[in-house]
Amino acid sequence: MEFLSYLISGVSLGSVYAIIALGYTMVYGIAKMLNFAHGDVIMVGGYISLLAMTSLGLPWPVAVILAMVVCTVLGVVIEGLAYRPLRAAPSLAVLITAIGVSYFLQNAAQLLWGASPRAYTPIVSGALSVGRLSISYVSLMTIAVCIIVMIALTVFTGKSKMGKAMRACSEDKGAAQLMGINVNRTISLTFAIGSALAAVAGVLLCSFNTSLMPTTGSMPGIKAFTAAVFGGIGSIPGAFLGGILLGVIEAMAKAYISTQLANSIVFAVLIIMLLVRPAGLLGKFVPEKV
């Protein structure tokens, strides 16, 4: 019985990681950059939706849409101002810029909204109980959203014209350009989608965590990055699977081994997994050609 309830906690937590990891892996897959600011865009999404619900008194679906719009604009602006000029630069330079953007967002948020944590009212409350087990509606909703997003992204990148352009950019930017694909616009679009997903993730993360502060996004961001690598970075189903597994491992480690070392155990499993499958669970291992 306890095992089941731990499992449910794990899946709930994992679904939050998964939804963040989906945005992460999307941007990584196309732009080939680790967007460390992703976690902070999530935080911005959380604040926008919270303010829309409390200060403006909007119903939650409107608040979520507003947050998505703001984050999309933010994502595109960040990409245009900070990342686009560095398209030809070494990827480490882009990484450091992303870290700069992350610091910027955190500090700007603190100046705008204050450092004190705010309580976040979950967009849906209550829990589904079966006997002694209960699973909150937020978790169910997160899992459902994850699956919908995952399917939508897979279909979008697989079938639509823009999606194909994205995959082409991801394979070879130069060749894609020669085929008449506007690489810059495609990457902007990727950031737009990634940031809109970040807003959704922000709302779900805050509903799960019920509190919000300027540093809310950074740790889940790193965990989600881990989840994305776990599942094979760049792979959309991999991000989902990685997120869920990470959550379950964390919950089981807390329950049965040590709450002190839960994070270490998660990372240790990650290391072992990567040694066995160097490209992650569902990642493609591309051997280098001479």
Next chain:
Amino acid sequence: MKKFIALAMALVMCLALFAGCGQESNTEPSTPAESGTPESGTPAEGASFKFGVVGPLTGENAIYGNAVANGVQIAVEEINAAGGINGYQVEVSPQDDVSDGETSVNAYNNLMDWGMQVLIGPVTTGPAISVSTEVYNDRIFALTPSASSPDVVAGKDNMFQMCFSDPNQGSGAATYMGSNMPDAKVAVIYRNDDQYSQGIRDTFVAEAENQNLEVVYEGTFTVDTQADFSVQLTAAQSAGADVIFLPIYYQPASVILAQADAMGYEPTFFGVDGMDGILTMPNFDLSLAEGVMVLTPFSADATDEKTVNFVTEYNERFGETPNQFAADGYDCVYALKQAIEAAGCTPDMSYEDICTAMIEQFTSMTFDGLTGTGMTWSTAGEVSKLPLAVVIQDGVYVSAENAK
């Protein structure tokens, strides 16, 4: 060759920077005092007391540092408006330390360059220990509003605390539970990468043994795993705990309360001073905190005149209800005022002399403030005041005796 020139230029720039640092010292740190805290008062005829504040004004723990800085600011302006201390105005310069030992020492040194005479801070425990060594070596007087570990003041005769120490809180909580809920099965959930939390937990568990309290479960978390507590709560529930002791700050505590509520688990939650602030957390669902017990020295709902004035003023100025940290900061300034007046210090005295006078006053005086009445300090620097057990009822603190 060009690289060589570049290197030479780099060196020149580097040296220019060093020199620049040397020159800036006289002018730069005084700017924040004038521009950043314009209300800190115009120094009357040149001479004024210089109080430094060190605490996290940005970053994860910014709320505590800002609360202290705000409380200090209000107190200083009140004092300046009423004619200052011994007729001299007070200047205050708050410096950010991001709750990091290294930055905290930097902030302290920066204040020393500014000409600080008394230090209020550092606000958080780790940085306070790092700075306390410097404070001790420099012979400047320091009063920390909120760094509660005994290590902060241990062995340093010129470092004093305004808050009660961790052992005081831990054993205080255990004693209270021992006499008021003797059959309780207690679970403890604490943050094991945090000095404050771990410190209280250690003394609580030690004292719980003496009180014959049964600790049935202990769960920990770290800053990296504070998003989800359902595992710890489930384990506490299965262990049959009916009291959960939370020696943690209110932000993770609010998450624990919400998640326990979502699980339908309703033990008595027992917090310490870090829990204070939960009621004023913007948008917090107060019904979650119903019945939570807190050991705190300060209650924003108290009806005495001092507290009411302070809370009104704070609300007007910063748009929020002050927490215990703000009250501690406020008390620090008034305690210093009382001691300086009794000793008859003037701003032209060196900080070493002021320090000697302050040590003498603090170990002998009795102080009444927002966070307690009849406070006295031991020669070790620890304050003695009574922790007050309160229960949250309908969103306000009610003294635990009255609640029954």
Next chain:
Amino acid sequence: MGKKIKSAANRAPRLSKAAKIDYATYLGVILAFAVVTVLGSQGMLTRSFQGQLVPICCYIVMAISLNLTVGVLGELSLGHAGFMSVGAFSGIVAAMSFQASIPSEPVRLVIALCVGAACAAVTGLIVGVPVLRLRGDYLAIVTLAFGEIIKELINCLIVGHDENGLHVIFNFDGSKTISDLGLTENGIEIIKGAQGATGTDTIASFTAGFILIMITLVIVLNLVRSRSGRAIMALRDNRIAAESVGINVTKYKLMAFVTSAALAGAAGALYGLNFSNLGASKFNFNTSILILVFVVLGGLGKIWGSIIAATVLTILPEALRGFEDYRMLVYAIVLILVMLATNSPQAKAVFSRSVGGVKGIFACKGNKAKGGAANG
């Protein structure tokens, strides 16, 4: 700056030029030390600046050592602070344990630095063997993972010392406290789990920091210019080609990685002995990133660049105190602008016209191949 030296034919002049740069680097460090010491003795330096001297030395050594991994070996490491942490805590334990038996502070400091370096080197070996089999971002995430694991493990350590020797408890379930060590009356509590090392004797000094920088420079520069160093760089530039000419990949990768870890350990020990309190959480992911920022801003593979970047970026947040609340915001903006200025072609053109010097200092030019390799 315009000369692009890539082909093997140009190797001979490049070496002599490299030697010149190396000597200039030594000279610059010695000069800077002399100037700071003289100014300090004249009382011309602010306390604020003097307080930062030892941390600056530590960060310089950290940056140089990480440059060995990221710039010279070409592997992105996000867990360098983990080695610093191992060095810091083992160094503190060593220094505090010998407190009674060795009264001389410099001797204890040297022992602490050596112990710190040795412990970090062992950790580097343990981490390096599995990690270096991976590549690119996977390697980066695993170094991050190791950094976090080291942090949590140290959080569980409780260490004390008395006349019976060293007492160590690994606080696995969180129920142990310092009193479980069973120290005698004269015992000293060195590391108290989450509360970190408290009451450490602060024996670090600027002179020690300077000597450590010089030793680091000698080790790193000699390694880079040696036969082994060329093998390491060959691995970075083209692993497959290097392997095909018989370079032992594991051996040379480990050589660079372990050296880098050992130096980070020594820097950590110096850092740890500069503050009376130190918690394991200080050496988190953000610290690793901070060091990485020094390395990238200073230029990959450029040792002198790391030195300058570490110095400037450590002073910068303190120099920005005048901005109050906007301090870290300004820092973030400066970071982004510098990255854009040094890496984007358009901005570079503008900058090189207006501020000629900036380009020279933060030059990242010619690193495209290296940067690519670091993430490839």
